[in-house]
Amino acid sequence: MNRQYITALITTLLICAGCNAKQVEVHDPVMTKMGDTYYVFSTGPGITYYQSKDLTHWQLVGRVFEDQPSWAKSVSPSFNDHIWAPDVYQKNGLFYVYYSISAFGKNTSAIGVTVNKSLDPSSPDYEWQDQGIVVQSVPNRDDWNAIDPAIIEDEKGNIWMSFGSFWSGLKLVKLDDSLTRPAEPQQWYNLASRPEDPVGAIEAPYIFNKNDYYYLFVSFDFCCRRMDSTYKIMVGRSKSVTGPYLDKDGKDMLQGGGSLVLKGNKDWIALGHNAAYTFDSKDYLVFHAYETADNGIQKLRILPMTWKNDWPVVNPDDLNHFTTELQK
Numbered sequence: 001m002n003r004q005y006i007t008a009l010i011t012t013l014l015i016c017a018g019c020n021a022k023q024v025e026v027h028d029p030v031m032t033k034m035g036d037t038y039y040v041f042s043t044g045p046g047i048t049y050y051q052s053k054d055l056t057h058w059q060l061v062g063r064v065f066e067d068q069p070s071w072a073k074s075v076s077p078s079f080n081d082h083i084w085a086p087d088v089y090q091k092n093g094l095f096y097v098y099y100s101i102s103a104f105g106k107n108t109s110a111i112g113v114t115v116n117k118s119l120d121p122s123s124p125d126y127e128w129q130d131q132g133i134v135v136q137s138v139p140n141r142d143d144w145n146a147i148d149p150a151i152i153e154d155e156k157g158n159i160w161m162s163f164g165s166f167w168s169g170l171k172l173v174k175l176d177d178s179l180t181r182p183a184e185p186q187q188w189y190n191l192a193s194r195p196e197d198p199v200g201a202i203e204a205p206y207i208f209n210k211n212d213y214y215y216l217f218v219s220f221d222f223c224c225r226r227m228d229s230t231y232k233i234m235v236g237r238s239k240s241v242t243g244p245y246l247d248k249d250g251k252d253m254l255q256g257g258g259s260l261v262l263k264g265n266k267d268w269i270a271l272g273h274n275a276a277y278t279f280d281s282k283d284y285l286v287f288h289a290y291e292t293a294d295n296g297i298q299k300l301r302i303l304p305m306t307w308k309n310d311w312p313v314v315n316p317d318d319l320n321h322f323t324t325e326l327q328k
Contacts, residue, residue: 169193
């Protein structure tokens with residue numbers, strides 16, 4: 001055998017060794033880092049979360065809630081232990097995990113928050129302490145939906161929570177110093193909506209501060225339909241955390257504006273509900289994508305994010321280059 005053939009054979013074997021590796025299946029992923037370990041939290045029973053040292057190989061840690069939040073059924077009587085769309089935020093030596101209790105397709109919803117000193121279950125400091133409801137939406141009272149929370153700290157150190165799904169669109173509320181309740185007097189803002197869309201299909205806001213701008217990432221269209229999903233990631237930007245957020249054409253996101261960041265292709269039918277991070281001076285876009293080859297099962301994707309003219313750029317080819325592997 002010649003040297004080129006041997007090299008090609010070894011490369012093929014190495015690639016195929018991972019062909020049957022199980023990828024990390026998550027919905028609505030968010031991420032943080034503690035020490036040298038990354039953690040991803042996602043929608044699921046009790047909020048499932050995973051850990052990794054390298055962003056590729058992941059292990060299941062467990063769940064945040066062993067039992068359901070004590071208040072869950074008072075908000076949604078049909079609650080079945082499935083907690084939606086978390087966010088994780090680190091501040092003052094604590095980890096805050098915000099989460100959603102909701103009835104699917106209704107705005108019978110509330111966002112809660114639970115707090116821990118550590119994300120490592122083997123740590124003596126590990127203990128989740130639920131702080132209850134942050135905001136709640138009630139049918140026939142509110143035209144917004146208390147779901148899909150995400151936290152952003154502005155340049156003055158104020159903490160804000162963006163949230164929302166369908167209905168009248170995406171909202172922003174300032175939190176108090178405890179990070180568990182709206183600040184008083186309350187400050188609320190409208191961020192984005194799709195008034196021209198028949199069902200107002202917009203959700204999952206995530207604000208990321210970079211390049212002297214605040215970038216509002218959102219998901220357009222529909223998740224959760226396997227091969228019929230149409231999710232895609234859009235963005236606008238503003239000099240102020242409260243907006244207005246404009247797309248590349250200058251259209252206000254409150255009027256349906258949004259510039260495309262990433263959409264589905266032949267291998268990944270749809271993708272969305274993203275978060276954005278900077279780790280070790282590198283920017284990443286984190287989201288779930290529905291894999292065509294696996295009948296639309298959702299998989300974790302963590303892709304490099306670069307910038308062109310102060311707008312985020314993600315290479316769609318990286319959907320197949322940066323995969324994840326679930327280890328025991």
